[in-house]
Amino acid sequence: MSDKLKGDKPAGDKIQFFVLDVKYKVVNGKSEIYLFSKTKKGKSIIVIDTQFEPFFYVIPKKNHELSEKIEKLKVEKNEESYEVTKTETLKMNYNGKEVDVIKVYTNLPRDISVIRDIIKDWEMVASVNEYDFPFSRRYLADKEITPLTLLEAEVELIVRKSKVPVFEAKSLKQVGDDTLTEPKILAIDIETYNDGKAVDFEKNPILMVSFYGQNYQKVITWKKFKTKEKYIEFVEDEAELVSKFKEIVEAIQPDIITGYYSDGFDLPYINKRAQKYKVKLDLGLDHSEMSVTSRGVSKAKIAGIVHLDTFSVIKKLFSQSLKTDFYDLGSVSEELLGDKKTDVELDNLADVWDNHPSELGIYCEYNLQDSKLAFNLAEKILPNVIEMVKIVGLPIFDVTRMGFSQLVEWYLIKRSHLSNVIVPNKPGNEELKDRMINKYEGAFVFEPTPGLYKDIIIFDFRSLYPTIISSHNISPSMLNCNCCESEKVPLEGTDYRFCKNKKGFLAGVIDDLIQRRMRIKEMMKRSKNDLLDARQNNLKVLSNAFYGYFGFFNARWYSLECARSITAYGRYYIHQVIDSAIEQGFKVIYSDTDSIFMVLDGKTKKQAKDFADSINPKLPGIMELEYEGCYPSGIFVSAKAGAYGAKKKYALLDNSGELYIKGFETVRRNWSTIAKEVQRKVLDIVLKEDNPDKALRYVRGMVDDLRKNKIDVSKVIIKTQLKKEIESYDSIGPHVAIAKRLRNQGQDVVVGMIIEFVVTEGKGKIGDKARLPSEVIDNKYDSEYYVNNQVIPAVEMIFKVLGYTKDDLASEKEQSKLGAFFK
DNA sequence: CATATTCGGGG
DNA sequence: GTGTACGAATATG
Numbered sequence: 021m022s023d024k025l026k027g028d029k030p031a032g033d034k035i036q037f038f039v040l041d042v043k044y045k046v047v048n049g050k051s052e053i054y055l056f057s058k059t060k061k062g063k064s065i066i067v068i069d070t071q072f073e074p075f076f077y078v079i080p081k082k083n084h085e086l087s088e089k090i091e092k093l094k095v096e097k098n099e100e101s102y103e104v105t106k107t108e109t110l111k112m113n114y115n116g117k118e119v120d121v122i123k124v125y126t127n128l129p130r131d132i133s134v135i136r137d138i139i140k141d142w143e144m145v146a147s148v149n150e151y152d153f154p155f156s157r158r159y160l161a162d163k164e165i166t167p168l169t170l171l172e173a174e175v176e177l178i179v180r181k182s183k184v185p186v187f188e189a190k191s192l193k194q195v196g197d198d199t200l201t202e203p204k205i206l207a208i209d210i211e212t213y214n215d216g217k218a219v220d221f222e223k224n225p226i227l228m229v230s231f232y233g234q235n236y237q238k239v240i241t242w243k244k245f246k247t248k249e250k251y252i253e254f255v256e257d258e259a260e261l262v263s264k265f266k267e268i269v270e271a272i273q274p275d276i277i278t279g280y281y282s283d284g285f286d287l288p289y290i291n292k293r294a295q296k297y298k299v300k301l302d303l304g305l306d307h308s309e310m311s312v313t314s315r316g317v318s319k320a321k322i323a324g325i326v327h328l329d330t331f332s333v334i335k336k337l338f339s340q341s342l343k344t345d346f347y348d349l350g351s352v353s354e355e356l357l358g359d360k361k362t363d364v365e366l367d368n369l370a371d372v373w374d375n376h377p378s379e380l381g382i383y384c385e386y387n388l389q390d391s392k393l394a395f396n397l398a399e400k401i402l403p404n405v406i407e408m409v410k411i412v413g414l415p416i417f418d419v420t421r422m423g424f425s426q427l428v429e430w431y432l433i434k435r436s437h438l439s440n441v442i443v444p445n446k447p448g449n450e451e452l453k454d455r456m457i458n459k460y461e462g463a464f465v466f467e468p469t470p471g472l473y474k475d476i477i478i479f480d481f482r483s484l485y486p487t488i489i490s491s492h493n494i495s496p497s498m499l500n501c502n503c504c505e506s507e508k509v510p511l512e513g514t515d516y517r518f519c520k521n522k523k524g525f526l527a528g529v530i531d532d533l534i535q536r537r538m539r540i541k542e543m544m545k546r547s548k549n550d551l552l553d554a555r556q557n558n559l560k561v562l563s564n565a566f567y568g569y570f571g572f573f574n575a576r577w578y579s580l581e582c583a584r585s586i587t588a589y590g591r592y593y594i595h596q597v598i599d600s601a602i603e604q605g606f607k608v609i610y611s612d613t614d615s616i617f618m619v620l621d622g623k624t625k626k627q628a629k630d631f632a633d634s635i636n637p638k639l640p641g642i643m644e645l646e647y648e649g650c651y652p653s654g655i656f657v658s659a660k661a662g663a664y665g666a667k668k669k670y671a672l673l674d675n676s677g678e679l680y681i682k683g684f685e686t687v688r689r690n691w692s693t694i695a696k697e698v699q700r701k702v703l704d705i706v707l708k709e710d711n712p713d714k715a716l717r718y719v720r721g722m723v724d725d726l727r728k729n730k731i732d733v734s735k736v737i738i739k740t741q742l743k744k745e746i747e748s749y750d751s752i753g754p755h756v757a758i759a760k761r762l763r764n765q766g767q768d769v770v771v772g773m774i775i776e777f778v779v780t781e782g783k784g785k786i787g788d789k790a791r792l793p794s795e796v797i798d799n800k801y802d803s804e805y806y807v808n809n810q811v812i813p814a815v816e817m818i819f820k821v822l823g824y825t826k827d828d829l830a831s832e833k834e835q836s837k838l839g840a841f842f843k
Numbered sequence: 844c845a846t847a848t849t850c851g852g853g854g
Numbered sequence: 855g856t857g858t859a860c861g862a863a864t865a866t867g
Binding site for chain 2: 227284317347349743755
């Protein structure tokens with residue numbers, strides 16, 4: 021063993037470490053699991069386990085001679101041979117019953133699908149299961165290993181191509197709950213050449229790349245200018261910038277590399293440019309190259325260095341608790357870090373780069389700032405990520421990129437292993453189609469009466485669906501048992517009942533999650549602590565996802581009956597609360613799924629709190645109605661007609677004077693600036709100043725200005741992205757029409773380009789009236805279009821609430837009437 | 844009204 | 855990678 025690692029070697033050949041990342045390789049015809057790890061002393065190592073064999077399960081109809089037949093199975097295909105190496109017969113639980121199963125081993129992971137394809141069609145086979153788990157995940161679940169928590173292994177140092185010491189494990193086990201602390205984080209961010217239109221990985225070079233770590237900050241750029249900043253370093257060209265990027269990452273040796281939306285932008289971009297210059301990005305600790313896969317949003321992976329994209333984590337784990345509706349780096353940093361981002365005019369970067377390099381300093385500073393924010397965000401969210409790893413039992417890379425259904429599913433798979441339960445299969449094509457057709461009744465929504473309200477009280481069912489699942493034992497295997505007379509689910513036309521004697525697997529799992537969360541909340545009462553908070557939040561988020569999982573068509577534990585029962589109970593209980601509230605003289609203004617909004621209307625806060633106390637004793641199990649808070653004022657806007665299940669659209673003013681805005685969406689880029697501006701201002705005036713008249717005057721003023729074409733053309737530009745080749749469009753929208761014009765003018769038109777256009781006066785479709793901003797002279801845009809299709813739609817619902825547009829709004833289609841009203 | 848298209852994040 | 859992959863809003867026909 022190398023001297024460096026002696027401190028991590030307690031006795032004999034034992035070594036203790038934390039797993040950061042897992043992958044497998046086939047070496048000399050055998051599969052090897054690579055555990056990219058960190059020792060307790062902080063050294064990076066790779067531990068290889070060569071002893072884990074691929075397997076899956078076969079459930080026979082009757083156990084005749086199936087084992088023997090399977091064991092003899094050998095397939096030749098494309099000059100490769102695939103064979104079963106051995107079988108074992110076991111007793112396990114499947115669909116709530118004990119069954120005999122044959123555990124079938126193969127030589128390599130890739131053999132599984134070939135062997136399984138043959139066996140699945142055999143007459144005597146009832147089912148084939150667990151044949152489609154990624155091998156490294158199968159390993160973790162089976163060995164009961166949780167990444168980031170302490171492992172101990174008997175090891176031997178071996179020789180392998182690697183940047184860090186490599187050991188082969190003779191034996192390996194989890195030892196306690198010790199968790200990796202203070203991983204080394206390196207944040208990165210790039211700025212690229214961009215004329216404000218298209219983000220084009222192929223065409224536009226990276227101009228600068230920034231790094232931010234514990235004691236490290238640097239910006240690399242390839243245009244020289246005078247600067248005193250020591251963090252700025254110059255290279256000759258973009259190719260050298262890319263090489264330098266690699267050098268720096270290798271020199272710093274981070275455990276975690278992070279960025280904001282770095283899966284979708286920074287790392288794929290760097291990857292693309294590296295390919296262009298034939299720079300090999302073999303950053304993996306095993307010398308493997310960074311891999312960028314792109315289905316949907318791309319993902320960038322480096323073996324042994326965990327790539328953490330803070331954006332996806334924040335959007336997933338924090339969206340419930342964040343106020344912001346927008347997930348750009350600025351908004352997120354402001355809310356999560358309290359750090360306001362200093363903005364620069366990025367549209368000018370290309371011009372400054374080409375013509376005024378002496379001004380590049382502020383862009384370098386900006387570049388560094390983004391890395392710094394990404395770094396701080398990573399530190400902030402890491403406790404949550406680590407806790408999710410500990411709950412689900414998969415590496416950081418995986419848990420941060422899985423959707424909720426996947427997180428739930430892998431948690432269930434982990435639990436299945438511990439309970440000797442065979443995991444159900446994913447649906448086949450036919451089954452999938454059936455499931456997708458099935459629609460069922462969802463939550464109850466009490467349509468808000470639009471209006472401005474004072475003293476709004478909000479109650480919430482704490483974790484409504486999870487507590488229903490737990491309290492009513494909602495589990496597929498417990499449906500309509502023969503062993504007891506359980507209560508019927510309040511759902512007309514059905515006779516669903518869930519066993520009251522035996523706890524179902526899924527209800528048991530969610531029960532456990534809820535209990536764990538309650539214990540943590542208890543502990544937090546004694547001492548607040550970020551880690552505990554992260555943990556309880558994850559438990560909440562995960563248990564909240566169970567209901568959706570039941571109804572998710574691709575779920576292994578899909579159950580329409582369970583999903584329907586859960587929403588049925590949900591409607592039943594929320595109705596109870598609403599009825600009681602009305603009975604006790606409260607005025608209910610809105611309710612959606614698990615929350616109820618009412619106004620005090622002369623009653624006191626104390627009476628409102630007493631109301632919750634009067635409900636709770638009547639609720640079963642762990643269900644509970646909570647007093648969420650009181651808001652001095654708020655506005656409710658009705659959803660546009662047609663949408664089923666009224667969409668939440670409201671804004672509340674809390675006691676500290678802050679606005680909670682829900683569902684008002686105008687910050688998308690395909691809204692003109694003027695529309696966004698007007699909406700924001702109107703909400704502000706109405707809620708903060710409580711002055712509808714002023715808001716109305718403001719809008720009238722803007723409409724007037726538009727009609728006189730006094731608003732600058734820059735504020736009426738609409739931006740839409742060209743998503744595919746012009747020829748492949750079936751319908752020619754305005755942006756496609758403009759793209760054609762651009763091309764006819766001899767300009768480069770590329771997919772992904774942002775098309776800017778202004779709607780001008782004239783006849784026909786919008787596409788016919790769309791012009792390039794540069795073609796618009798003297799602000800000669802179509803004022804009526806902007807009044808009727810941009811500004812008024814952005815605020816009409818707000819004014820409707822204020823009682824201003826009763827008659828004019830009667831007809832949805834004739835919005836010009838509303839326009840007339842605003843004169 | 845149904846169908847097609849785009850948004851998100853990043854520069 | 856023993857692969858799998860969203861959900862909502864808006865415009866056009």
